[in-house]
Every structure is written in C-alpha cells, then in structure tokens.
Amino acid sequence: MVQKLLVKGNEAVSEAGIRAGCRLFFGYPITPSSEIIEYMARRLPEVGGQMVQSESEVSAVYMMLGAAAAGERVMTGTSGCGFSLMQEGMSFLAAYHLPVVVVDVSRHGPALGNLDPSQGDYFQMTRGGGHGDYYTFVLAPSGVQEAADLTALSFDLADKYRMQAIIAMDGVLGQMMEPVEFRDPPALELPAKDWATRGKGNGPKHDATGYTLDPVVSEQRAVAMADKYDLVRATEQRWEAFETADADLVVVAYGTAGRIAKAAVHMAREQGQKVGLIRPITLWPFAAKPIEAVAQTAKGFLVAEMNIGQMVEDVRLAVNGKAPVWHHRTLGGLMPTAEELAERIRLLVGEVSTHE
Amino acid sequence: MNETAGKPVFTPTEGMTGKPLHYCPGCSHGIIHRVIAEVLAELGVLGRTVGIGPVGCASFCEQYFNIDWVGAAHGRAPAVATGVRRAVPEAVVFTYQGDGDLAAIGIAEAIHAAMRGEKITTIFVNNAIYGMTGGQMAPTTLVGMKTSTTPYGRIAAEHGQPLDIPKLFAEIPGAAYVASGSTDSPKAVLQTKKYIRRAFETQMAGQGYSIVSVLANCPTNWGMTPVQSMAWIRQELMPHFTMGELKVPANLEPAKGGRPE
Numbered sequence: 001m002v003q004k005l006l007v008k009g010n011e012a013v014s015e016a017g018i019r020a021g022c023r024l025f026f027g028y029p030i031t032p033s034s035e036i037i038e039y040m041a042r043r044l045p046e047v048g049g050q051m052v053q054s055e056s057e058v059s060a061v062y063m064m065l066g067a068a069a070a071g072e073r074v075m076t077g078t079s080g081c082g083f084s085l086m087q088e089g090m091s092f093l094a095a096y097h098l099p100v101v102v103v104d105v106s107r108h109g110p111a112l113g114n115l116d117p118s119q120g121d122y123f124q125m126t127r128g129g130g131h132g133d134y135y136t137f138v139l140a141p142s143g144v145q146e147a148a149d150l151t152a153l154s155f156d157l158a159d160k161y162r163m164q165a166i167i168a169m170d171g172v173l174g175q176m177m178e179p180v181e182f183r184d185p186p187a188l189e190l191p192a193k194d195w196a197t198r199g200k201g202n203g204p205k206h207d208a209t210g211y212t213l214d215p216v217v218s219e220q221r222a223v224a225m226a227d228k229y230d231l232v233r234a235t236e237q238r239w240e241a242f243e244t245a246d247a248d249l250v251v252v253a254y255g256t257a258g259r260i261a262k263a264a265v266h267m268a269r270e271q272g273q274k275v276g277l278i279r280p281i282t283l284w285p286f287a288a289k290p291i292e293a294v295a296q297t298a299k300g301f302l303v304a305e306m307n308i309g310q311m312v313e314d315v316r317l318a319v320n321g322k323a324p325v326w327h328h329r330t331l332g333g334l335m336p337t338a339e340e341l342a343e344r345i346r347l348l349v350g351e352v353s354t355h356e
Numbered sequence: 357m358n359e360t361a362g363k364p365v366f367t368p369t370e371g372m373t374g375k376p377l378h379y380c381p382g383c384s385h386g387i388i389h390r391v392i393a394e395v396l397a398e399l400g401v402l403g404r405t406v407g408i409g410p411v412g413c414a415s416f417c418e419q420y421f422n423i424d425w426v427g428a429a430h431g432r433a434p435a436v437a438t439g440v441r442r443a444v445p446e447a448v449v450f451t452y453q454g455d456g457d458l459a460a461i462g463i464a465e466a467i468h469a470a471m472r473g474e475k476i477t478t479i480f481v482n483n484a485i486y487g488m489t490g491g492q493m494a495p496t497t498l499v500g501m502k503t504s505t506t507p508y509g510r511i512a513a514e515h516g517q518p519l520d521i522p523k524l525f526a527e528i529p530g531a532a533y534v535a536s537g538s539t540d541s542p543k544a545v546l547q548t549k550k551y552i553r554r555a556f557e558t559q560m561a562g563q564g565y566s567i568v569s570v571l572a573n574c575p576t577n578w579g580m581t582p583v584q585s586m587a588w589i590r591q592e593l594m595p596h597f598t599m600g601e602l603k604v605p606a607n608l609e610p611a612k613g614g615r616p617e
Binding site: 024026050052054055056058059060061062063064065066067068069070071072074088089092197198199200201202205206207208209210211 | 373402403404405406408409415416418419421422423424425426427428429432435436437438439440441442443444446447448464465468472
C-alpha cells in the first residue's frame, strides 16, 4: 500500500527536495514560506545535509550560487521582498548556467503588502526577474501533491538544462495540508557536471564566471542561452486541459486560481454550458501550445488571476487575436470563489453565443 | 661580471596561468596575485582550491590564477565562498575583494561569514579608492582625499571616517586570524605573504574565518607615479589603518614583527 502523509505544501516541497538529493539549503525566514527553512533545519542534518540561515536573501542566493557551482543540488524558499532581493543573484545564476531550485511562496504585494496568497509575482518569475536577458523554469502546482511532484521534477529539469527552476507556490498552497505520496519523477538522462568548481585536481581549471568586455564573446554566450531557451520552449511546456474539446469559452488559470477555476468549470458544465479549462503548469516556458490549438475553435477566453492582469498578456499572445480574451482579477491577497467565477462564465458564455 | 648571469633570477609560479595581466602599470594587484599563488603552490593545494572573485579591477582575475574559480557579484564573494565551502568540505576556499567590494556593498556578507566562523580566507585589497569605475570614494578613503565623488576632499562630517577593516574584524569571535600588511616595499610584500600563508593555514586547520588586509596602490587614480604611490602608502595609508597581526589562533606563534603597532 502506498504511504500517504498529511503535510503542508511548504513541508511537501521541502521533503520532495530532500528526496531529490538536495543536501544544502540556504535561506532567510519570511512568512508565508518559513516552514520550508524550519523543515530543512530539522531534516537536513538527519540525512547528512546542512541548512545555512543567511543574513539576507541576497546572501542566500549567492550561497546557492557557490554550492551549485560546486555541482551540488541546492534549494531555497522565500516570498515577497525576499524573492525580490534574490533577483540580482538569479541573473548571475542564469549567466553561469547553474541549476538551483527556488520556491516562491508568493504573498500579496507590492512592498510588504500582506501575508495572504497572491499571484502578483507572475511577471517577476516568468520574465527573468533580475537584470539582463534570461529566463528560468517556472512550475506552478495547484495542490500539495503536485507541489511535491513538481519539486522533484524541477531538480531534474534544472540539471538537464543547467537552469534555475522556480516553484510558483502561494500563501494558500504553502500553508494548506493535503495527503501526499512522495514519488520519483520519470528518470531523465542527466549530463555529468564536469564543469563543477570543486578544485581542479590534476586537470584543467574550471571557471564559473560571466563577465567579458569582448562583445563577440558576449554575443556567443547570449546566443547559447537563447538557443537553450528556444529548446525548452519547444519541448518542456506542461499543462492540464479539462473539457476543452467542444468549449466555446476556455478559462485559463494557474495554481490556486486554476484549482478554483476547475470547480467553476464543473459547475458551468452541470448547467450545460460549453466551457473548458487550460491550467498552465509551466508558466515559463508558457503553456502556449494548448491555447494556440484551442484558439482555432473557441469563441472566447477568460483568464482568472489573483493579480491585476499578468498571465493574461501571455494568453493574448497565444490567442493572437483569434478570439476575445477577458480577465477576471482578484486582488489584495483574496481568492476568487468558484461561485463568482461560475457567474462570470455564465455571462461570458452568453456573450460569445450572441457573436455567432 | 654579474654573478647572477646565467642563473634564473625569477621563476613563474605554477599557481598562475602566465597570462599577461591587464592591470595599469605599477599596480600592486599583480604582486598580491603572485604571493597568493605562491602560497597556494607552496602549501600544495592548487588542485583543491577554489577562488572567489570580486567586482572591481580584479573582476577578471580568474584568468590569472591556475585554480578553479567562481566570479561573484559586487560584494557577494563571502556568500559564494560559503556555498562552495559547505558543498566541498575538503576544498581550500578564498575570496579576493577590494575596499568597495568588502567594506561598502559587501560588508554584511563579509561580517556574517566571519561571524559564522566560515572556514574561508579573505584577501582584502585596500587602496582607498574605487579603481575600476574611475576613482570614486571608497569606505577607506582618507579624510581630505580628493576623489571623483569627493572633488573637495572627503569631509568627515559629511562622508564619515575611513573604516579600519582589520580592527573591526578582529572584534568578531568567528574571525580566527586577522592580519594587516602592505605592498609598499619588498620587505612588506614578504611580510604580507607570511600573513597570507598563516591565514590559509588557519583555514586548513579548521579554526575559522581568516582575513588579511593588504594596503595597495592606485597610481592611475591617485595621480602619482608607481614610486610616489608606494611612498604614499607608507606615509598616508599605514598610519590610518591598524597594521600587523591583530589576531592569531592559539596554536600559531605570532609572526616575527607581526605585532600590532
């Protein structure tokens, strides 16, 4: 019989990280992510690992950079201002092609905002939140089981492509408890870390750096990054599609909002409305493929987000003018209710029908 | 006839790659690079050393050291070094940081690495000015000293007093070895080399954080010849910063002539 544990989302990502081979965690406490650093402080010594509580998130990200450069699987968890403070280092990690896993248990902002769940970090996560020209993996679970599964997967994706992976949690996903079965992701063939800076021994030296004043070298490096991102866009988009085949209206929502939207779509289907859901699981690479496909037949899209309208831009790019795209926003750290989304769906299904 | 004729008077150290340095003529970065490389070669640890670079004139110094290297963002070298150290317990890890890198933007990372007693070594290069960006004020700029951001001279009431890094770090319990040397003369360079060796020995003995402050020159931004700049280190910088060995672990005898003045 499969063992299931009743754990918080923050504990699930922590344990999944440890089971994926993470033995070093660097972080700074911030609500609503602090159970992660506490879990790691308790659990890592039991498996021969270490948790280092840094003096700031700025420092934490560079501790990760050092350990990742040395070839170790490393992880941090943060939220809000802490995630902002890490962005300088995220830019360096990208330039150095270093794999790390960052859990962002996002809370309402800007500034300190409040401690409640939000999807306000979408742009910061999906646009390369630091300076310069780069992307990171962004994986968005909508429940505690999926948070564990995606964390396990994220370490393999990070190692395979030598990229950072962000787990896009929020205050609800981090704090709520659900039964979880910890399981290994499908085995990926991973490249050897022959670039690791652990001391050169008798071989040639390794440098983890990203600085040159030669624009020709800079261009070569930038092209290598761009080619990698193109490959990831082509091969690593993930999503859940629900009842989209005959849908007149397609709801697009991720994470907590995606979970609530699914309940709303169920309610609408019970009323006989032709509604479907696309729930992007990868926010970067954005799950554009299923949206491009369904835009051939759907008459309209509704994007439900807990922010002022961020992912809606990616949906509009994917729909590319083929159908109207509406936005349903929930702000201030609040969540939409399934009933309110079902009502919005009912009105919009009526509207797209009149356009026939 | 010169009795040294036919005999080598200089041998490159295997600790350096041999790539020509990019520094300005007369700059002491090259001297400091060389003594670090010599110490690592003499200790026989080139194969298990990881250097962490700064942002400043030494941003590109990975190409000169024949060891593994990680470049840090401005001021973050002690955090990067912490990550490498925790990942590779058998490695010898050091940071190479200037006065802006360590004493301004990276003071939090540096102090907390020392506070944790992180088993790393920091070589702190203090020339009292920002070299790479073109001669702006550093936290160690002397009062009255003109820089491009203190065109009327550093004013204590407005900019504060220069920070005496070795003195500050000697107060931190996790800092096991703290020394302050110079590059103004061959004798001073040899003394500094001794400090650097003892700093690495402190790390390798697992005794905690070690830091060697090295007073350096900047002929370009000081507007001096290299010879004038060395005299200026002696006359102006050395009186303002605590010199010598400030803190020595119990098992190490203080170096000869290494007592604080």
